[in-house]
Amino acid sequence: xxxxxxxxxxxxxxxxxxxxxxxxxxxxxxxxxxxxxxxxxxxxxxxxxxxxxxxxxxxxxxxxxxxxxxxxxxxxxxxxxxxxxxxxxxxxxxxxxxxxxxxxxxxxxxxxxxxxxxxxxxxxxxxxxxxxxxxxxxxxxxxxxxxxxxxxxxxxxxxxxxxxxxxxxxxxxxxxxxxxxxxxxxxxxxxxxxxxxxxxxxxxxxxxxxxxxxxxxxxxxxxxxxxxxxxxxxxxxxxxxxxxxxxxxxxxxxxxxxxxxxxxxxxxxxxxxxxxxxxxxxxxxxxxxxxxxxxxxxxxxxxxxxxxxxxxxxxxxxxxxxxxxxxxxxxxxxxxxxxxxxxxxxxxxxxx
Ligand code: 5AD
Ligand code: FES
Numbered sequence: 001x002x003x004x005x006x007x008x009x010x011x012x013x014x015x016x017x018x019x020x021x022x023x024x025x026x027x028x029x030x031x032x033x034x035x036x037x038x039x040x041x042x043x044x045x046x047x048x049x050x051x052x053x054x055x056x057x058x059x060x061x062x063x064x065x066x067x068x069x070x071x072x073x074x075x076x077x078x079x080x081x082x083x084x085x086x087x088x089x090x091x092x093x094x095x096x097x098x099x100x101x102x103x104x105x106x107x108x109x110x111x112x113x114x115x116x117x118x119x120x121x122x123x124x125x126x127x128x129x130x131x132x133x134x135x136x137x138x139x140x141x142x143x144x145x146x147x148x149x150x151x152x153x154x155x156x157x158x159x160x161x162x163x164x165x166x167x168x169x170x171x172x173x174x175x176x177x178x179x180x181x182x183x184x185x186x187x188x189x190x191x192x193x194x195x196x197x198x199x200x201x202x203x204x205x206x207x208x209x210x211x212x213x214x215x216x217x218x219x220x221x222x223x224x225x226x227x228x229x230x231x232x233x234x235x236x237x238x239x240x241x242x243x244x245x246x247x248x249x250x251x252x253x254x255x256x257x258x259x260x261x262x263x264x265x266x267x268x269x270x271x272x273x274x275x276x277x278x279x280x281x282x283x284x285x286x287x288x289x290x291x292x293x294x295x296x297x298x299x300x301x302x303x304x305x306x307x308x309x310x311x312x313x314x315x316x317x318x319x320x321x322x323x324x325x326x327x328x329x330x331x332x333x334x335x336x337x338x339x340x341x342x343x344x345x346x347x348x349x350x351x352x
Contacts, residue, residue, distance in 0.1 A: 005029045009039050012265045013046075017225055023218035030258045036292075040257070043264035043293030050269050051295045053339045056346030057330070058140065058273075059105035059301040059323070061096045062310035063088040067113025069144070070179045071167075073209060075240035075311045076113050082242050086306050087117060090126055096323075097130055100301045101137070103327045106345045108134075109163065109298065111142035118143070120150050124157040131158035138345040140202075145186055148193045155197050162194045163202040165233060168209065169223030170216040177209060191227055200348055202231030202271070207259055208251020209237040217259070225266060230348040231296070232263050232270055235277030238313035253282045257292040264293030269349045271296050280317050286330070287337050296346065297334070299326035 008026050012018055018026070030036070064087045065076045076083050088096075097108050108130060112118065123143070130139055141154055142163035151162070166187055168174050174184035194201045205220050206212075224232060236251030256278055263272055273296040274289025282288065286297060300307065300318050307319040318326050331341050345352075 003029075003032060005032050005035050006038060009035070009042065009265070012262065013042055016266050016268070018221070020218050020222060023221050024214045026262070027214035027217045030255065036254065036258055036261070039261040039265070040292045043261040044291060046264055046268050047272075047293050047295050050349060054295075054342040054344075055290060055334050055339045056107075056271065056296045056342050056344070057105055057327075058107040058109045058296065058298045058346070059096070059100035059103075060109045060111060060298045061088070061093060061100075062111050062300070062302045062306070063093055064112035064115040064118060065306075065310050066115040066117065068116060069114050069182065071182070072177055072179070072244045073206065073237060073240070073313075075243060075313055077243060080242045083311070084309050086309050087115065088303070088306070090122075090129065092303060093126060094129060094133070096301045096303065097134060097137075099323055101134055103324055104341070104343045105301070105327075106136065106343060107138040107140060107161075108301070109140040109142055111163070114144040120153050124153055127154055127157040127159050136345075138347065145182075145190050148197075151190075151194055151197055151199070155199060159199070161200040161202065161230070163204075163231065163233065164190055164194065165202075165204040165206075166191060166220070166223060166227075167205055168212070168216055169205070169219035169221075173209075173211055173216045173219075176211045191229070195227070195229070200230040200351060201227070202233055203227055203229045204231075204233035206237040206251060206277075207234055207256040208249070210245055210248045212237075221262065221266065224263070228267070230271060230351075231273070232267065233273050233275060234259055234263070235275035236281050238277055238280060238315070240311065240313045250281060253278070253285060253288065257288055260289055260292040260294050271346065271348060273298050276300075276317060277313065280313070280315055284333075287333055290334070290339060291337060297330050297341075299323070299330055
């Protein structure tokens with residue numbers, strides 16, 4: 001007789017949801033022999049049905065590593081005096097886009113710390129300029145928690161998508177990963193505001209973050225089911241040497257892949273990146289991510305001179321490689337597993 005885990009996977013595929021105690025049971029038994037293989041086979045079948053063998057790409061532009069926040073896990077946290085801080089100018093950002101466009105990217109992701117120097121006025125101007133120059137491209141922002149009014153202003157200026165990981169779906173766990181001035185409630189408020197305004201929204205969490213348990217993981221999946229985002233970015237927690245979590249254990253490849261597979265079954269049409277963090281802890285991490293149900297890769301378009309400085313975690317890959325090299329590298333990697341990089345915007349199937 002097959003174990004309960006296999007039955008739960010079957011039911012997740014059919015109902016696209018599970019109850020809390022069922023999620024907990026799955027996470028507690030995820031290492032059961034044959035279970036991951038069973039899950040990945042289903043997940044890849046679903047992602048092939050929805051996306052074929054195309055992998056969407058996003059060009060990531062890390063435009064500032066100044067941050068007013070102090071998240072305990074993050075290498076660019078405010079209190080890290082060893083971080084060498086930088087800001088790209090509007091002109092720098094536009095030349096990243098130009099290079100990216102020529103390389104075939106049709107989505108740009110502007111990601112940065114929560115940097116007060118980039119006022120809403122400046123951000124709106126940057127968003128407008130990019131959308132004027134590249135009307136056929138999608139623009140994604142990933143710049144943290146803001147008042148609803150700010151989110152509305154960027155959206156009106158032309159931003160299409162927003163990435164804001166929820167980090168953990170458990171309030172008490174959230175409080176152990178963040179300083180006291182940050183709250184799960186505000187994170188939630190941001191995500192629901194973004195969705196309500198009309199953005200394609202991406203959320204996500206770190207796998208294996210300190211104090212994560214099967215129960216907090218269950219909360220992640222229940223939260224994601226409730227939010228029903230268009231995208232979900234997950235990657236392993238990787239310790240950064242200049243943070244309070246320097247000595248903590250990082251997340252594993254096996255659990256990260258398992259979570260990707262579960263996400264594909266729960267949200268069949270979601271955009272799921274095989275993340276840089278996954279590529280960092282394993283040489284073929286991103287390929288394995290695709291073969292567990294992911295369908296997006298996000299290579300870096302930031303100027304090589306600042307790459308090393310956007311160090312959220314130790315040993316981040318691709319910090320010395322030009323954008324063109326990363327594009328080619330990923331093209332080859334995807335080809336090696338029977339996939340192709342897409343040159344489309346890569347919208348969520350319900351919106352394309
Ligand atoms: N390890 C892995 N991921 C991290 N992030 C931040 N710090 C780390 C780390 N040490 C992730 C967070 C954040 C995203 C931009 O990067 O989930 O939302
Ligand atoms: Fe950057 Fe491989 S993707 S070098």
